[in-house]
Amino acid sequence: MKINRKLLKTLIAGVFFGWLVSSCTTTDSAMKKEAAAPAAKPAAKMAPAKPQGVRSPSMLANTCAGCHGTDGASAGDAMPIIGGMEKEYLQLVLAEFKSGERDSTIMGRIAKGYSDNELKAIASYIANQTWVSSPAKADKKLAAIGKKIHEKRCKTCHEDGGRVQEDDAPRLAGQWPDYTMIYLKDCHKKGRRCLPRKMGKRVSELSEKELQAMAHYYLSEK
Amino acid sequence: MAKLTRRNFIKATGACAALGTAAAFSPASFGKSAKGRVIVIGGGYGGSIAAKYIKKADPSIDVTLIEKNTQYVSCPLSNEVLGGERDIGSITFNYKAMSQNHNIKVVHDEVVEIDAANHSVKVAGGNQYQYDKLVVSPGVDFRFEKIEGHSAAVAEKIPHAWKAGPQTTLLHKQLMAMKDGGVCYIAAPPNPFRCPPGPYERAAQIAHYFKRHKPKSKVIILDAKDKFSKQGLFMQGYKKFYGDTIEWVSGANGGIIEAIDADNMTLVGQVDEYKGDVLNVIPAQKAGKIAQMAGLTDDSGWCPVSQGTFESKIHKDVYVIGDASIAGKMPKSGYAANSQGKVCAAAIVATLNGEPPGEPSYVNTCYSIITPDWGISVAAVYQLVDGKIVGVKGAGGLSPMDASAETRAIEVQYARSWFKNITSDMFT
Numbered sequence: 001m002k003i004n005r006k007l008l009k010t011l012i013a014g015v016f017f018g019w020l021v022s023s024c025t026t027t028d029s030a031m032k033k034e035a036a037a038p039a040a041k042p043a044a045k046m047a048p049a050k051p052q053g054v055r056s057p058s059m060l061a062n063t064c065a066g067c068h069g070t071d072g073a074s075a076g077d078a079m080p081i082i083g084g085m086e087k088e089y090l091q092l093v094l095a096e097f098k099s100g101e102r103d104s105t106i107m108g109r110i111a112k113g114y115s116d117n118e119l120k121a122i123a124s125y126i127a128n129q130t131w132v133s134s135p136a137k138a139d140k141k142l143a144a145i146g147k148k149i150h151e152k153r154c155k156t157c158h159e160d161g162g163r164v165q166e167d168d169a170p171r172l173a174g175q176w177p178d179y180t181m182i183y184l185k186d187c188h189k190k191g192r193r194c195l196p197r198k199m200g201k202r203v204s205e206l207s208e209k210e211l212q213a214m215a216h217y218y219l220s221e222k
Numbered sequence: 223m224a225k226l227t228r229r230n231f232i233k234a235t236g237a238c239a240a241l242g243t244a245a246a247f248s249p250a251s252f253g254k255s256a257k258g259r260v261i262v263i264g265g266g267y268g269g270s271i272a273a274k275y276i277k278k279a280d281p282s283i284d285v286t287l288i289e290k291n292t293q294y295v296s297c298p299l300s301n302e303v304l305g306g307e308r309d310i311g312s313i314t315f316n317y318k319a320m321s322q323n324h325n326i327k328v329v330h331d332e333v334v335e336i337d338a339a340n341h342s343v344k345v346a347g348g349n350q351y352q353y354d355k356l357v358v359s360p361g362v363d364f365r366f367e368k369i370e371g372h373s374a375a376v377a378e379k380i381p382h383a384w385k386a387g388p389q390t391t392l393l394h395k396q397l398m399a400m401k402d403g404g405v406c407y408i409a410a411p412p413n414p415f416r417c418p419p420g421p422y423e424r425a426a427q428i429a430h431y432f433k434r435h436k437p438k439s440k441v442i443i444l445d446a447k448d449k450f451s452k453q454g455l456f457m458q459g460y461k462k463f464y465g466d467t468i469e470w471v472s473g474a475n476g477g478i479i480e481a482i483d484a485d486n487m488t489l490v491g492q493v494d495e496y497k498g499d500v501l502n503v504i505p506a507q508k509a510g511k512i513a514q515m516a517g518l519t520d521d522s523g524w525c526p527v528s529q530g531t532f533e534s535k536i537h538k539d540v541y542v543i544g545d546a547s548i549a550g551k552m553p554k555s556g557y558a559a560n561s562q563g564k565v566c567a568a569a570i571v572a573t574l575n576g577e578p579p580g581e582p583s584y585v586n587t588c589y590s591i592i593t594p595d596w597g598i599s600v601a602a603v604y605q606l607v608d609g610k611i612v613g614v615k616g617a618g619g620l621s622p623m624d625a626s627a628e629t630r631a632i633e634v635q636y637a638r639s640w641f642k643n644i645t646s647d648m649f650t
Contacts, residue, residue, distance in 0.1 A: 053581055054581060055580065055581045055582070055583045056568075056580050056581075058279070058568075059564075059565070059568055059580055059581070059582065059583050060583050062275065062564045063561055063564070063583055063584065063585035063603075064585075065560075065643070065644075065647045066557050066560050066561065066585065066587060066640065066643065066644045066647060067587060067636070067639070067640050067643055067644070068643060069642075069643040069646055069647065070646065070647045070650070074639070074642075074643055075642045075643050075646035075650070076638065076639025076640065076641070076642035076643045077635075077639060077642075078632070078635035078636055078638070078639040079636065079639035079640070079642075079643055105599070105621065105625075105629055105632055105633055105636060106587065106599055106601050106621075106633075106636070109601045109617060109618050109619050110585065110587075110601055110603055110617065110618070111617075112603075112614070112616050112617035112618075113585075113602075113603020113604075113614040113616075113617030113618060114603065114614075114617075178635065182632055182635070185628075189628075
């Protein structure tokens, strides 16, 4: 089952990659990172002239850095690190911000400014960056409590201490704890209305201190 | 003044023609691998980003940043210094990472001449630099002459604090020295000006300080305008947290200030005179001095540019970004300058690589902090339509009026993280 899913993802990635290259300028830094990948070389050679009116992935995604840090490596404790998160997850979240399905303070307003294809390009570009974990230091006691809760409630989806990103599970390991808390508190409040619903139920059963423990546990797993 | 400078500039150009040629082949800029030489003037929210993102996209381009100051004090979040929520050190940065991490040559000197015809820039220290592309990001300059009795010298007593640094510290000290029961007047400038929500966030931050330390005091905004950015959200926040402490006088109701009597600490309006204990007069604005000097401005005092690349409509190979530029529907904000810096960088990189500039994309986000737990924001996504920057319909807009207290508190957290990230985008 898992292998199949991975295969599928590789295929999807291939399709997106082709699309990405076709809308990339040759001076694009996204291009260079793509070009470093083994499959990229033949594609780079045949990269066509950029069609007029198409905004390159780096052009689109660099506008995110004002809030999320250069290449999505957030330096602000309330703003999530997004660089290096999995493309499918980022695509899903951006689509949900745009549709309004996912609540936000500001991302809904911003996501509506892009076409679906542009959001996919942004997701691909950000996913292609290197994950840089938060430099914050985890509270060891809290992290130990969080680890126990994780083992019991979270690890089936958030494998390997929140490091594995599969089935639309975001990377949690090394994330800013303040951001994780913002998300968990919101989820706690919403209960079953939280996305995904099975997580909402599990989170709503925890105390605020336990939520904090979760945030520090995932930070400690960087 | 401008004419005199121009005359000097022509003279200097003649005298330095030989020197200019020499500079073109100086070791610093010589090298066959370099695709081109870019000079960026001004290391603020626009210039630092243009320099960094040119290098990021194409390290073979030679980039020199010329900035007068060795330290940069951010205007965004400087109102929190007045509110007592942060010290000025937390909004102060340096340029070390520019050279260390990005191989940008940083020159701390003042530009005295731009010779667009010869593609050269001269600094006060005497050096001359040749460029293929020049980015000018000079910020704003003040039109003191619009208020009788006002001048740069008067601003040493009656601060504008609209360029962060010693002016911020001066206003902060005056507020701290003020007696309880005093009145602080903020004279808000006419459009267009740097940071449209800024004066109104400042009123809230000063009221926040008064509430805790001088509860009988008042903040009165004397406005040259009849409406302002995020007005509904500001008025809601003022009422909720500061009651009568903050008062707003629109232009139509006598808010327009025509003169300053500095000796008597009095602002003269069209109808009334306002005697205050602390006066914060934010003058009308125009493009920064270097843009004026280089003839990059039009009659409006701002710089007309091709809005898809930010190349000046007056001088070829010179680009103007940030507050000084005329950038369609974008406000004069830090985020806008950041976004413009990236569009400009991409256009320059493309051009130096013999390619047409790509299609641009721009964003603006402005947070305002009304209390440490009550933040509001405005955002917009922009595109280029028929050569003009316009907002994408259906996107952007204000924080909702009916947001929960939790949401408002999160917006403050986001405002502060935004600051960390946008300054790390510039200075790391």
